Amino acid sequence: MTRYFRDFPARSGDRMLLKMEHYLEIYDEILAGWQGRDVSFLEIGIYKGGSLPMWQGFLGPASRLVFLDIDPACRDLALPGTLVEIGDQADPAFLDRVGRDHGPFDLIVDDGGHKMHQQITSFRHLWPRLRDRGLYIVEDVHTSYWPGFGGGFREPASFIEFAKDLIDRMHSWYTEDDAGFPLHPLAREIGGIRFHDSLVVIEKRLKEPPVSIAARNGQVTRSRRILEVRGRRSIF
Ligand SMILES: C[S@@+](CC[C@H](N)C(=O)[O-])C[C@H]1O[C@@H](n2cnc3c(N)ncnc32)[C@H](O)[C@@H]1O
Structure with a gap:
């Protein structure tokens, strides 16, 4: 596993980095496959x-590396090859x-003001700008x-x-209660959600309705029965 994030603080320059220490190991673990990849990245x-x-x-x-902050002084912190946008994440x-200008993104990290309405508004408006298989991380x-x-x-x-x-x-595919717990469009978009101490990571994965498989002697049968028996034919 890479030690990039764990090793970074000891190699940092004169700009202050502010992260909780235990994020570094988690980033080494969950972002290992992203190292060196040319992606579109946004940090708040x-x-x-x-x-x-x-x-x-x-x-x-x-x-493509985009960073945003509400503080206009941050404009001066852009590095060659990065873009800084000034504005309110809420x-x-x-x-x-x-x-519109910089998306879609592969990775989005929200390390902004950390207030509830800021995190929720940012997620609502930026999640649609996240690419399939991208990660949305809230610190x-x-x-x-x-x-x-x-x-x-x-x-x-x-x-x-x-x-x-x-x-x-x-999980709203699996509802047996169309009135109280209807199918939500995010069922087709969220591949997984990881809760770490102080970090939430939501993976985008554009999905077809799930099927089950039965496999025997190399023969694979796919079935939609798990949803069909619950009256969910409409979603196929
Ligand atoms: C925790 S610091 C960011 C630390 C930086 N990401 C790092 O890793 O070193 C939080 C930043 O969020 C900015 N911020 C606070 N409220 C904001 C808002 N409503 N919109 C955008 N940025 C905001 C602050 O100005 C501050 O610079």
């Missing part, structure tokens, strides 16, 4: 600019414009437990409750 939150060289050194040389018009989701950020334990408006709700959306 620049602060002192320490993450720009981190992502630039990890991703391929032809990558402003739908700004997000839509960034998505510092422990703010979901902090009233000062709009969170609180089991606070319905928190990002962590929003993310838990995505688990249900992903």
Whole structure:
């Protein structure tokens, strides 16, 4: 496994990087397959600019690297080969414009203001700009437990409750309750959701309705019965 992220702080330059330490091992693990790939990348939150060289050194040389922040001073932190956009991650018009101008993205990292409405609005407007097989990463989701950020334990408006709700959306193929729990379009788009300590990673995977297989002597039979018996023919 790569040690790129774990080794990066010791190799950092004069720009401050601000991450929780345990993210580095998780990034080494979940992003290993992305190292050196030319991709389209967006990070929300620049602060002192320490993450720009981190992502630039990890991703391929032809990558499109976009960073956004609400603080106009961050404009000066752009590096050659990176783009900086100034605006509010809770402003739908700004997000839509960034998505139109620079998307679609393969990787999106939200390390911005960490308030509930910021994380949720950003997800709603940027998820459609994420490519198939791309990852949407939200950092510092422990703010979901902090009233000062709009969170609180089991606070319905928190990002962590929003993310838990995505688990249900992903499984909404399997509903037996069309009225109370209808099929949601995200069932066709979410491949997986990983909850780490303080990090949520949502994978986009454009999917057909799931089928089961029966295999014997090399013969494979596919069946839609798992959904058809639940009256879900309409979704095929
Ligand atoms: C945690 S720092 C980013 C750290 C940086 N990503 C790193 O890894 O070193 C958070 C940044 O989010 C920015 N921010 C706060 N609210 C924002 C908002 N509503 N829209 C965009 N950026 C915001 C702040 O100005 C600050 O620079």
